[in-house]
Amino acid sequence: MLKAAVTIHDVAKAAGVSIGTVSKVLNNQGRFTEETRIRVRQSAESLRFQPNALAQSLHQKRSYTVGLVSRDSFGRFSLPLLEGIENALDPARMAVFVCKPTDDPVHERRHIESLMAKRVDGLIVTSRRTDKRPPVDLAGTSMPVVYAYAQPEGSEAVCVLPDDRGGGQLAGQHLLCLGRTALAHVTGPEHFTAVRERRQGFEEALREAGRSLDPDWYLSGPWSEAWGHEAVGRLLEHGPRFDAIFCGSDQIARGVADALRERGLRVPEDVALVGYDNWDIIAAATRPPLTTIDPCLETLGQQAASCLLAMIAGAEATVPRVIRHPCRLVVRQSCGGEALL
Structure with a gap:
C-alpha cells in the first residue's frame, strides 16, 4: 500500500505547536523562540515534510517558474543558453518550462498562452539567430520578458546579445x-x-x-x-x-x-x-x-536569467535595455600561434 503524504498537520502534532506556527516558521515569518523554530524544523525534517508548492505559490503570488520560448528547433544555440539560464535560476529555486514553437507564430502564441496559464513569473525568448523578430504577445499583461540571442522589432524590451x-x-x-x-x-x-x-x-x-x-x-x-x-x-x-x-x-x-x-x-x-x-x-x-x-552562450544565458530575476523582483528600472556580451577567442592549431589577445 502507498504511504500517505506527510501533511502540515503531522508536523504540527510532532512539534506540539499549531498549524499556523509551522507555516510561519517554515516561511521564516513571525516571532518565535529559537527553541520553537528548531523543534518545528527538526520535526519537518524527520518526517520528510514537503511543503505544498501550489499553496505556497498562491500565498506568495509567485510560481517560481520561468518560461523559455525558443525558435531554435535544433538546440544548437538554445541548449547552451538553457544551461546558463538554469545555473542562474537554480540558487533562486526556480524551474524552467521549455517550449519550441520553431518559426510558427500561431504555435508560439499557443505556447505563450499555456505558460501564462501556468502563471510563470517571467519569460525568456530566444532564437537561432539575432535578427529582429516580432515581439511576443503578452495579451496586455506586464509579465517580465527578456530576449536572449534575439531582439524584438520596435520594442524597448530587454535584450541580451553576443557582441x-x-x-x-x-x-x-x-x-x-x-x-x-x-x-x-x-x-x-x-x-x-x-x-x-x-x-x-x-x-x-x-x-x-x-x-x-x-x-x-x-x-x-x-x-x-x-x-x-x-x-x-x-x-x-x-x-x-x-x-x-x-x-x-x-x-x-x-x-x-x-x-x-x-x-x-x-x-x-x-x-x-x-x-x-x-x-x-x-x-x-x-x-x-x-x-x-x-x-x-552559456554566460549569455546566465546574464539573461539574472536580468529576468531583477525584473521579477521589481528592479526593472535598473536593467539595461540592450546588453552586448563580449565574445572570446579560442586558440587551437589552425592559426599556428599562441593567443596574443
Whole structure:
C-alpha cells in the first residue's frame, strides 16, 4: 500500500505547536523562540515534510517558474543558453518550462498562452539567430520578458546579445598579430544581422592596422561546409594569394579547411584559419583543430536569467535595455600561434 503524504498537520502534532506556527516558521515569518523554530524544523525534517508548492505559490503570488520560448528547433544555440539560464535560476529555486514553437507564430502564441496559464513569473525568448523578430504577445499583461540571442522589432524590451562586431574584430586582430597580411573573409548570407556585424568588426581591425578588405576576398553564401569548400575555389581565382581566412561560422571554416588541403595548401603554414561559434563537435574535428570565436552562450544565458530575476523582483528600472556580451577567442592549431589577445 502507498504511504500517505506527510501533511502540515503531522508536523504540527510532532512539534506540539499549531498549524499556523509551522507555516510561519517554515516561511521564516513571525516571532518565535529559537527553541520553537528548531523543534518545528527538526520535526519537518524527520518526517520528510514537503511543503505544498501550489499553496505556497498562491500565498506568495509567485510560481517560481520561468518560461523559455525558443525558435531554435535544433538546440544548437538554445541548449547552451538553457544551461546558463538554469545555473542562474537554480540558487533562486526556480524551474524552467521549455517550449519550441520553431518559426510558427500561431504555435508560439499557443505556447505563450499555456505558460501564462501556468502563471510563470517571467519569460525568456530566444532564437537561432539575432535578427529582429516580432515581439511576443503578452495579451496586455506586464509579465517580465527578456530576449536572449534575439531582439524584438520596435520594442524597448530587454535584450541580451553576443557582441558579434567585437567578435569579428577579435578574429582580425589575432590574424594580424600573427603576421598575416593578406586576409580574406568567407561568411554566411548578408541578410543576417550577425554576418554584417562580424564583417564590420573584421574590417575595423584591418583599418586599425592600415589595411582594408579586398572586395575579391569577401564572399557570402549559405551556412554550410559545402559553401566553404566552394568559396576556396573562388578565392583562388584572384591573386595575389591570401594567407589567412576568417570564416563566419565553424561549419564554413571546416569546408574551407578541407578544400585548402585538397588543393595542396597547408593550414596553418600557408593559410591561417579562424572560425566562429566555437561549436566543439565541428571545431575539434576540423583538420587541424579550429581556432574560433566563442559567443559565450552559456554566460549569455546566465546574464539573461539574472536580468529576468531583477525584473521579477521589481528592479526593472535598473536593467539595461540592450546588453552586448563580449565574445572570446579560442586558440587551437589552425592559426599556428599562441593567443596574443
